[in-house]
Every structure is written in C-alpha cells, then in structure tokens.
Amino acid sequence: VNDLPKIMTTVRIRPFIKDGKPQGFKISNMKAGSMLQTMGFQNEDVIKGINGQDIHSPEDVMKLYNTLKDSKFFTISILRNNQLKTLNYKVR
Numbered sequence: 001v002n003d004l005p006k007i008m009t010t011v012r013i014r015p016f017i018k019d020g021k022p023q024g025f026k027i028s029n030m031k032a033g034s035m036l037q038t039m040g041f042q043n044e045d046v047i048k049g050i051n052g053q054d055i056h057s058p059e060d061v062m063k064l065y066n067t068l069k070d071s072k073f074f075t076i077s078i079l080r081n082n083q084l085k086t087l088n089y090k091v092r
Contacts, residue, residue, distance in 0.1 A: 010034035015057075016046045022056040024048040024079065040087055046079040 012029040015022055024046045030037050049055055050064045051074050068074050076087045 007035055011036050048079055049077040
C-alpha cells in the first residue's frame, strides 16, 4: 500500500456519478494478479467509503490514505452488483 503510484498502474479508477452527484470511485481494467484483485476487488466495484467515512473526491481519498497508511486494520465499503458489501483487512 506504500507504493500508491505503482498500484495505480494496475487498475483504472474513475469517479462514479449517480443522479449528478459523486457516489465513490469505480474500478475497471484491473490487471490479473494486481494487488487490488488479490485484496478481493472486482472490475465494476464502486468504492464508497473507508472506515465508515464516505469518499466523494480525490481529496477525500488522499486524506484517508494519509491517515490510514500506518493502520493495522481497516474496512472498505463497496457497491457490487447493486449490493453494499464491506471488505475487512488486517495489515501484517
């Protein structure tokens, strides 16, 4: 997770807009074997929030990334096939 630029070369992430409002970020074009795929993400997943905090802008993502990069546990809320799911992670 410490090499965010490298991770971003393995996936396309773009804003997800619904009813004219930002609703998170949509994952697509994920390379096989990428870190995000290993973490359980799938193409077309929409990342909605991290640790209960909604994300709507790149600024939200960077703020959360900076506060979580040394965390040992975090959760990510996603929308997959129109169903909300929570992915739980423990960093070793």
